[in-house]
Amino acid sequence: MESRSPEAWEPGQGELRVSSLELFFDLVFVFTLTQLTTALYTHLSAVGALRVVLIFAVLWWIYGGYAWLTNSVPPDRAARRLLLMAGMAAFLVVALAIPGAFGSAGVAFGLAYLAVVLVHGALYTVAMPVRGVVRFAGPNVVAALLLVAAGLTGSGSGTGGGAGAALRYGLWVAAVVIMFATPYVLALDAPLRIRAGHFVERHGLLLLIAFGESVVAIGIGIQTGSGETFNPGLVGAALLGLALAAALWWSYFGGDEERAERALRAAPAELQPRLALSAYFFAFIPMLLGIVTIAVGVKTSIGHLTEPLDPGPAVALGAGAALYLAGDVLFRRALRSGTVAARSAVALLALATVPLGLVTAVAQLLALVALLVAMLLAEAAFPQLNGG
DSSP states (O other): OOOOOGGGTOSSSOOOOOOHHHHHHHHHHHHHHHHHHHHHHHTOSHHHHHHHHHHHHHHHHHHHHHHHHHHHSOSOSHHHHHHHHHHHHHHHHHHHHGGGTTTTTHHHHHHHHHHHHHHHHHHHTTTSOHHHHHHHHHHHHHHHHHHHHHHHHTOSOSOOOHHHHHHHHHHHHHHHHHHHHHHHHHOOOTTOOOOHHHHHHHHHHHHHHHHHHHHHHHHHHHHHTSOSOSOHHHHHHHHHHHHHHHHHHHHHHTTHHHHHHHHHHHSOTTTHHHHHHIIIIITHHHHHHHHHHHHHHHHHHTTOTTSOOOHHHHHHHHHHHHHHHHHHHHHHHHHTOSOOHHHHHHHHHHHTTHHHHTTOHHHHHHHHHHHHHHHHHHHHHOGGGTOO
C-alpha cells in the first residue's frame, strides 16, 4: 500500500476531472440498477419493492463511499487502479447475486459486499490516517457482516414467512441504519474535502448512465418480454418511454448541474461535505429509485399501450416520476440552487396519473410526458420558477 499523500486530497490543487476508470466503475455499479429493475419487474409487489429499497440502500451507501474516495484519492497510480478494479470485481459479484439476495444467494451477496467494503477501506488509507479509516470503515464492516448473517438465515428460497424471514429483514434494516447513521455519529472530519467540479461531474455522469440503462432495459423488454412481432404499438411504447426519460433528463441537466456546482464551490470548505451528503447522497436516492421504478412501469406497458394497466405498473409509473421529482426538489433545497414550487406540484400531479393508467397505459404515459414538458416550458418562459 502506498503511503498517505496529503496532496492527493487537499483542495485547491487544480481541477480534477472524472477518469475513465471511474466511469468504468460506474458502469459496473449501474448494472446493479439494471438488476434491481429486473427484480422489481419480476416481483412487482410491496415485498418486492421493500427488497429493492433495502438492496439499493446498501449499494448506494458504498458507491457513495467510492465516489468520495476518488474525489480525495485520484486513481492515478497502478496500486490504486488495481485496488479499484478489485472493488469493481466484487461489485459485479454483488450485482449478480441481487436476484437471490434474500434467498439462496444471500451469503454470496454478503461476502461480496464485505469484499467491496474492505477494498474501500484499504484505498482510504491513502487519504487519511489509519485511525480515521477505522472509524469510518469499522461500521461498514459491521454492516457487511450483518448482511452475511442475513444470508445465512435465508439459505432457502427466501419467499417464506416466519421468524427466519423476520430476522433476515431485521438484519438488513440494522445494516442500513448503521450505514446511514455513520456520518452523523462520527461527524465528517477535515480530510473529507470536496473537489466541487469532480464531485458534480461524477454524479451527473452516473445519473446519465442510469438513464441510459433504463432505456436499454426498455429495449431489452421489447425484444424479449413482449412475445409480439415488431409493430407500431411496440414502437409507441419505446418512444413514450424515451420521451419520459428525456424530460426527466432535461429537468436536471437543463441547469441544475451548473447551479449545483456554483453553490458547492461558493460554500465554506467546512460546510461542503454536509452539503454534498445532503444533495448527492440523500437527494439522489429517490432520483435513482425513480428511474428504476419508471423503467419497470414502461417495461410492463410494452405491447399493451391501449390496455388498462394493473395497479402495480400504474403506481410504478406515477410513483417513479414523483420520486424522481421529489429527489430533485430535495437536491435543490439542499444546495439552495433553485425554486421548488413547480416541481413539487408536478410530483403530486404525477401521482394523480395513476387512475389514468388503470384506463389505458398510453393515457398515463402521455399525461406524464405532458406534465413534464409543461413544467419545463413554464420554467423556460418564467425564469423565476427555475432560478436560485
